[in-house]
Amino acid sequence: MIALSPIFVLSFAIIALLFSLFILKINTKYCTILTVCGLTCALICAVTVGYKISFSTQVITDISNDNMQISVPALNPTKNTDPSSEKTIAVDTVPTESVESLNENENIGIDNNNRNNANESPNTDASINTSTTIITDNSNIDDNSNIDASSMDEWKARHITALFTCDGYGLLYTSLILIISIAVACFSYRWFKQEHTHHGLFYLILLFMALGGVTLVYSSHLIAFFIGIELLSIPFVGLIGYQYTQTHSLEAAVKYMILSAVASVFLLMGIAFYYATTGELTFSGLSYQLSTMSYPSTLLLIGVCLMLVGIGFKLSLVPFQLWLPDVYQGAPTVVALLLSTVGKVAVFCAIARLFLLAPIVNNETIRIILVIVAFCSILWGNLLALIQSSLKRLLAYSSIAHFGYLLTALIAVQYQVLALETIGVYLIGYILANICILGAISLDSHSNELQDHENEIDLSGLFWRRPILALAMGLGFLSLAGVPLTAGFIGRFLLVLLGVTAELWWLVAAIVIGSSLGLYFYARLIINLYIRPISPDDQVIIGSSIKLKWTNIRISELIIVLCALLTMLCGIYPKWLFNLVSMAQYLTT
Template identity: 85%
Template sequence: MEYWKARQITALFTCDGYGLLYTSLVLIIAIIVSCLAYRWFVQEHLSNSLFYVILLFMTLGGITLVYASHLIAFFIGIELLSIPFVGLIGYQYIQTHALEAAVKYMILSAVASAFLLMGIAFYYATTGELTFSGLSYQLSTMSYPSNLLLMGVCLILVGVGFKLSLVPFQLWLPDVYQGAPTVVALLLSTVGKVALFCAIARLFLLAPIVNNETIRMILVIMAFLSILWGNLVALMQTSLKRLLAYSSIAHFGYLLIALISVQYQVLALETIGVYLIGYILANVCILGVISLESHSNELQDHENEVDLSGLFWRRPILALTMGMGLLSLAGVPLTAGFVGRFLLVLLGVTAELWWLIAAVVIGSALGLYFYARLIINLYIRPTYRDDQLINNPVIKLKWQDIKISELMIAFSALLILICGIYPKWLFNLVSMAQYLTT
């Protein structure tokens, strides 16, 4: 009896410690979002099982992206991540801007996918390869990359720029954040960007793309403009979700510094890991509190500064956790955000990216202003008369009153503080997440 034997199988995925770390983060975020969504839907008597089914598909897309080592697997992961987001953003369509946000995301996601596919097609036409390692071999053996290959890489960068909302492809993000339910905005800012950024870091690590001066200059300009644009426009926002959207543009502009330096510095991957973990914890604290303050039967979540004014006098624990998240995003010392920001500046100085270092310093100063404004807003004393609330702000909680979603948010705030005071264990965790080059 004759058997068919496979001679060679193209590896679509690479299972390694690097993928395991970010897969764990994606799964933890999905669990937190499930708990927050349950609290958000608590006043509805209808079944919302469809929301959790879509969430599962979105999580699968994020995990696919994290392990992808082939451009086809990369594209499948992006689509499996993006398409469920359309349903999640417009899920609570009775809210004011939900359908508008879903349509904007759907159209621009399709445009980004078209650019990405065209870039992959140009790259394949030039090299005949689709694996990340194959791209590395082709670029290292070519004496001078062809214009078609450079055009393909640039088109891939356009598609990725849309997904990561980097300047000049960022205009859709604030409207989508504002229209989406807060738990979905949390998914967008964490899983939606972190999984894609990890896949791009793996690609840039294996393939010497940034060795090309043209590609390197494009990335430097995108990072510089993203940092300044995100922080400047965030100054004028009163909606907290729109402010976090612009802040997200700036933060991924910061992370491009590590991406540009990824082949020159040993610590680039560790820096990306530390920064992303701090960024995820801060977003869980901030958007988690907004979600707990809101309900699905309202036309809009409680995301404005007026809605959150004096939160400490109503729910002191939530105000403290939210304040910790804002301090971490601002990069204040003794928080996880400061450790990540410091490592990024160190990388930029070593790689001599002086313009980007200047942008980081200016952006951090601007960010400190609007984050401090939000923190002060949380502690403003209420103007209305309520003796019980004003005279005894720290409300005694019974064990049965504490929900698991509140515990998760408080634990995230505690981790931000622990990572800022004693970051060694975080370095060890990220250092263990080694990647495979084959």
């Protein structure tokens, strides 16, 4: 119950919002407040459970390391045993079988009097003293740590059911999904502000989407994985086409709906093939089957490949990426923010858990396929981003490249600690940068317009109109480009380090080339933000002074500023970020 508290809180928030919408007829402002409160309560639950699990795991490790010792006296067959020559060896645990065998064959727990008698015995020359002292003073554990065993059991990482797993890994990305949802709820209220109609349905769909993302991150079973993906994808159809009066909105919704259904068919077919071969649906079952098979069957490989096709559609990896730029351009900017962050991060984290548990990439055929997909995604995304004038289309192609980068971490997943840190650091930097960029675009646009201010010409000279948003966008672009002193640079550095460690030289070369190309078009956008506006008639520079009004800074602007500051902080002092990611350990069994 406690472990699944974020899911329960979100479910209760959905019920409360439904009641408020259809019975109390509340307006958009109160819908926003209720949605933010529900998401905040779920976030508090996730952070609390994650902290308790991490703290409990750390305490158990400290107890096992500090309180279990074996004292072994030095043996001498010809001389009396000297107590001063005892050697103390620290071990993590003492198995029961080992203690019983020692009790049968050796003298365990000899007190000081018996030891002195043994030292004074005149017949020690004829016999070997093999006395061993086991020091397992557990009586002081409770006094020193004041930990209740039942409390430890309550807060430890575990499989809640066969469908869900509660561990630090899932709770970290659950918290990130909820933070993004809170930011989008605030941005969307400002986006709808100039309309007089009620938009409570938008926030209801947003809560369903957040519930799907959390379910997907918690999943440790292929059925829960499929339910989470569908609960995440179906609300996106409504969100993309919600503001149907905008240009290309309905077209984008139809494209996403059709291709999402196609991806679900591939995913279901792959799950069916896998189940027909192994009779298992859990991630751990897949791990066992792949590790025990001397050579995986053809049917199993086909099932895994079909699942990868469905996942490739969801992550928009080459060659399944053609739908993404059109959907980004047609969707509202706040929905594009959800697509680029929650829509991909939740799927990627679930797949990372599957790859960490099951040695899928140990098969050479699948490994080669993933390397080709990652290489093509990096180059395709960066090359086509060079020729885009629409900022949302550019970010769509950039997203293809970024998840091509991250696919390197999945291919090199055998280096588990480094792979986990790389995925966590890179995703956090990617999320912060997207909130800075797309959040600023949404605040500079309004829902009653035919199109958001997403073109380069619309953002030209933004610094002279809204300097805070321009500075935040600039930091976001620098982070996506991987410039030093930003979170994006730390993530890119870890990716290169992981690729070199795993000897993935082709992917390392693609990352370097892609980063060079990305630096060009990101720098072009940054320069565009600081160009002074010029009158088209007489070519006289206008707007020579920066219009900065502190009274216009509200919660939405504060969110963007905070994300920009965190982007810089992670780049300048990344140690706290490493500590946060290292605490998010996944459950291995």
